Amino acid sequence: MTYAIVNIKNKQFKLVQNKYIYVPHISENIGKKILLDQVFLFYKEGVLFLGSPFLEKINVEIEIMQHIKGKKILIFKKKRRKGYKVKNGFRPLFSKIKIISFIEKNIKNLD
Template sequence: MIYAIVNIKDKQFKLVENKYIYVPHISAKIGDKILLNQVFLFYKEGKLLLGYPFLDRISIEIEILQHIKGKKIFIFKKKRRKGYKVKNGFRPLFSKIKIISFLEKKQ
């Protein structure tokens, strides 16, 4: 099993080859292929590589499959005994990505 832990939009995700994952919205078109190079950890065949903070030799190729909205998140503010109530909400944007391959550069 090969996997990596990467930084996408200041959040860390575990990526496994040929799997799908939902990440915060990436501003690229559907079908675009992107290289991720902020890799914290890489595991392959019993070997574990840790970056400090990132690994320079490893990059990950992903493909954007879909852009979707998540479930609605409600924000409710209230101050007791003052009659103040505010209810707002929003639906966060996500991108569905597929991990195509892990690329290792030779040094």
């Protein structure tokens, strides 16, 4: 199994080829293909490559499938004995992406 740990919107995600994953909203159009270049770790055929902090010879190609809203998150504030109560909430935006391929440039020289 080949996988990579990448940075998307300052969060780390494990990406496996031909799988779908939900990530924080990416402001691109649906169907657009993007190259991710901030790869922390890459694993292929029993060999593990670690970046410091990123691997420069490996990119990940993804495609944006759809934009959706997540479940509602409630924020409730209260101060005891003061009669102060505030209830707020929001639905975060997510993007569903498909991992297309891992692009390796001269991976044999990655020491």
